[in-house]
Ligand SMILES: C=C(O[C@@H]1C=C(C(=O)O)C=C[C@H]1O)C(=O)O
């Protein structure tokens with residue numbers, strides 16, 4: 361069986377190299393095969409040893425995970441409001457010439473790009489986020505896809521005109537062996553501990569909230585989301601696969617993502633879907649309005665009822681619903697939005713949640729919807745322009761990729777992006793954690809501060825604090 365597969369691989373690779381030489385044009389070669397069950401975290405650990413940059417995605421709603429190693433190709437765009445178009449054009453140009461062998465029609469196999477954007481291309485970048493450009497996508501060299509209990513390996517390789525078949529084959533076989541052998545060895549569980557925890561300027565953050573509520577009282581601005589940062593120092597370098605594994609195991613109903621750039625890794629477990637596209641089916645989510653969990657079932661229910669009825673939280677939530685509904689009209693038909701939210705429960709908190717379902721209009725793609733939606737009032741505010749200007753001028757934070765779209769797309773135009781919340785930028789033995797709150801006229805700084813604390817808990821708990 362293995363020999364038949366190997367033969368198929370060599371035949372396809374040889375044909376791809378031939379095609380590159382005939383056309384005198386570099387092309388992406390992509391080869392997908394079904395494999396036995398493997399441990400995705402162990403794969404990532406081995407990728408780390410080979411110093412291949414790692415990417416990871418785990419769905420909140422279905423058995424679907426991607427683990428990537430290496431960059432076969434990178435897409436990125438300059439800081440501009442056309443960054444979505446630019447990335448999409450680069451992606452389409454790559455696909456036009458790609459030589460793809462993929463007998464499976466499973467989403468997330470074959471040519472898959474994982475990546476994301478910064479929150480606000482107009483905010484000057486600081487040193488904190490120097491490894492993360494305004495936009496970056498990777499077509500990983502090696503991708504493991506876990507979909508509905510089945511496992512696939514995709515090998516992607518950009519073949520250059522000067523390369524020979526035998527040298528490319530040798531490289532791919534060696535790397536494949538290094539990544540896929542000894543998969544049964546257990547994951548190196550880290551023993552990570554937090555040595556110091558510094559909240560960045562919490563009092564100034566509360567003053568900024570006061571300033572925002574004053575502005576809202578005097579102007580037509582209704583909502584502004586303000587975030588803050590916590591900086592951690594560990595006893596040792598953080599083990600990325602171990603943290604991702606812990607997030608998947610401890611944060612139900614969340615998208616777990618990881619994106620490594622240089623020696624930094626941005627990762628998190630976010631409850632918020634921005635958009636999912638599969639064929640003409642589009643899903644989005646309105647998520648805003650927060651309360652803690654209760655200690656008993658009764659208390660939990662009581663808190664959920666209060667959240668559902670609380671005017672301040674309903675207001676925060678409704679701005680998001682209105683904006684997502686009206687934005688979707690440009691790209692979709694058959695938009696379905698329930699009249700009222702429901703309360704969704706997560707490990708440490710509860711949110712008001714309204715699902716959105718629609719049909720994609722022809723000639724629209726996931727990137728057009730992202731460009732229309734980001735940032736929703738869940739992360740920006742209402743009206744968007746004014747809220748973003750306030751954040752840009754007053755927030756004491758370089759958000760970088762926090763709060764921005766992060767996700768994946770494949771060559772069948774399937775893809776999903778989440779809003780990068782409940783996240784951390786891991787920098788070897790240090791990390792920055794981010795959490796924000798939707799501020800409305802009635803917001804009380806101290807309560808919003810408490811709300812950020814429960815939003816920080818999931819990340820803190822996997823990084824070594826209970
Ligand atoms: C900004 C964050 O979350 C957003 C703010 C919420 C709120 O204020 O109720 C809830 C969910 C998200 O829309 C965050 O987690 O950092």
Ligand SMILES: [Mg+2]
Pocket residue numbers: 648649650676797798811
């Ligand atoms: Mg809130």
